[in-house]
Amino acid sequence: MKRRTFLQASAFTAAAALTPLDLRSHRIAPAAPVVKTDWLQDAVQSALDAGATYAEALFRRDRSEMLQLRKTDISALESSDEAGIALRVFSGGAWGSAAVSSWEPGRPDALASAAIASASQLAKLRTQDIDLSSREQAGRQAWESPMETDPFAVSIEEKIDVLRGLTEKALSISQIPFAVANLFFRRMESELVTSRDAVLRQRSTFTYPNFAVTAFHQRLRRMDTRSSSLEAQAAGWEIVNASLESDLETSMQEALKLQTADPVARDSYDLVVHPTLLWDLLFDTLLPHLDPRTVLALDGNRPGDQWIDINNLANITVGSELLTLRADSSLPRGLASCGWDDTGRPSPSGTIVDAGRVVRLPFDETLPRLAGFETLGFTRTGMWNIPVAAAMPNIVMNAGTGGTVTELAANVDNGLLVKGRSRVMMNPAKTLFRVRPQMAWMIRGGEVAEPVRGVEIETSVEQFWKALDMLSSDNERITAGDLFPGRSSALWEVPFSVSVPAAVFRRIPVYTAQEAG
């Protein structure tokens, strides 16, 4: 079949196949446009014919678009569209896999042969049992992340207008000489066909608008930059206009206030940590230690360096009794929210850390079993050509009864309110961290007072999370995630979100950061 004919046929077949037996989301995922379900089914059948006891073929397409405006000029506009197919088989007591670009996938049996060959190589070295009980049974189903307006259908001109509106507004203030605004969009589409006759189609769309404004104080020769609070969400264009303008106003005002603030005095303070900073601290400092490959020292890069290892997993305390973390695969706007993982298991939820103790880990069936320890199967792939592996689900930190940020501050005599994500610097062993929040205010006698500059928090991961003393209620909660989680852990390929309230941490060392220049 010629390529063009193949494409037409595949689009038709895919569209015709869209009659979900079980609609797991409020909308039906549209047709995956590049590959035929038949091709995937043929690959699965070829693997079974060649002796596999189980097979799953995953088609995956990734689209992305990025725009950037510096001041009022567009400085970057990039887009990418890539797709491919991975076939995973269980044969002779071992898993095997192979992947091919969907542009020219060749014959389904050739991909099956490559995957069977992979399994037979591994079978010579080790074998294992297979448990398919948690996988979806026969049927066509679909899931799509909620979205009102498809960002890929919005014109580039409209996107530029939105960004220019932001930078022009910022630059209209004479003390703000520089502004940058960005838009990132990403879409992951997949179709999984398994030898249990399941056909699972999914589509997630991520939108991430952001900006940064820089204020400059001529006399004091000070530059202060504030960036937006909004983080990447599983959502569409609708979130772009929703809150950017008010966020910009807040950021500009805070950057200007910071210009004339005095430096913080080096001391230990009680910190009220705003959720716009707390999510990133959880993401960067604690969660990498809870990746199962790190716990099992299977990361290949830093085995042996882990703070939490398999021998102390059941006994170690990673935070105070207030620290409870749940995996939530249906978190609204969560980047890892999905109907199923990439092996066809319904997306999981469950407690990961309960009152400071690790009770369960996200897991992958190819990892060695953790005898006597509960796991939460969640296996995904970052792109079509990367083998599926254990992935982090969305993580939700329990809220408390402390009320609002202001009410939390009322419980602090001498402290700081710190806000806004910043680059978290980890030591090579990832046990110590340093961060400079974007904004900080003194708290005196329970009242939020004047802003201070140069706040640099430096402590150990363990000490920080054990110092957690109060949690705000749910109404302060934000959900945020990173489209490129590999910056925090080389193992993380798939975006996920964390949802956190505001919190109080007691007696945290704070240093006075050196001013640049």
Added chain:
Amino acid sequence: MSFLSRRQAERLLAGLMQNDRVDEIHAVLRSTDGTVFRIAENLPDAPHRTSDSSLQITVRVGRRYGSARTNDLSEEGLNALVERAARHASVMPESPRVFPFPGADASAQPAADDSAQMRIPSAEVIRGVIGQSTGADMRISGSIAATRSSISVATSNGLLLHHPSDRIHTRFRVYASNGQSTGFGEHFSSSLDTSRIERTVQTAIDKCAAWRNPVEIDPTRITTVFEPRALADLFAPFIQQFSQRAIEEDGSFLRKLDGSSFVGSKMFKETVTLRSDPAAQGLLSLPFTLDGIPVKPETWIRNGVIEQVAVDRYTADERGIEPVAPPTNLMMDGGEQTLDELIAGTSRGLLVSGFADLRMIDPKNCLLSGSTRDGLFMIEDGTITGAVRNLMIRETPVYMLKELEDAGIPEHTSTTGTYVPMLLPPLRVKDALYGASSGLI
């Protein structure tokens, strides 16, 4: 499968260049067919085979440029790609200066390491690796990746460059069974050589066995012997600063206070000579840049004098001079001594085998910071007297090459993780600067 021969790439790119929707096209086509065999803590994973090709294009429409990327190389896919790039160009600001993408250049034809057949590692090879590790009572993690790849650069002005390469990348870290000492071995070759894989694993095991019971030392300035792999990681960011653009943008140690450059000035010891040649035996590397400049043999430092810096096409066009491609490999002249002899000539110092998390702190003087890794040892009276806990180094190759005491016999090496072939000697340097312990095992 998706590995593209020169003829396949040529045919595909020729079709792309027929597109008359835009004024000019510049394309970078990559293809790869690879298998990776991973081991984690003595536990092998299934070998994973991937075949893919991807295309990145930049188009010019009038005075505007736009880019886009895809791995759909069908006719429809290519048309959609050009359409997308042209769409991007339509909203970009006009470029103040337009000069054409390069045309055909016969001097840029590569000498490629295009072997006939690529063998991939078998289960027996992996069993051997694990056996070596368990035999030494150690745990091993890492991978053997066998990749056949090609890269092609073409323009609508007639340029077509194609470079195939085969690569076996062996990379393993071992840990002692108590988890308290580590060793690392890495090797790149163009064909499967099981004895070389064995030697790479043995290197890691030997380092791990030697790095037992490390002692902590205070921050210090101390004479240091750097092994070639450690130097490769220090020199990679150093050589990037040999760039006219970086000098003009104040991002290079080669910029003088008055804005001019140190080209022609003697900056380093007389013995320092640094060269590159993409066709050098055993160091074959990409013979062209992604914007289509041929990489020619160059001497960057001769007898301590800065002789050459890279000049990109834009800057070259502005000045009316020829562009100079940055190096894709690196060779440093050395001496006659072995590593052991360099150590024997050291009264008190450190031996550094490698680094982790090396980062640029200040580009104006090429100041780097990171942790030592995979072997840090104390040298006293010419012998290694014990292991030292990993330290944060805070040093610049600029100072190192000024305070160079001695250089040994050059060895083949590469930067860690990514293949940048280098022929570097071990160096003994006076008073390298170290901070506190990094906490890394």
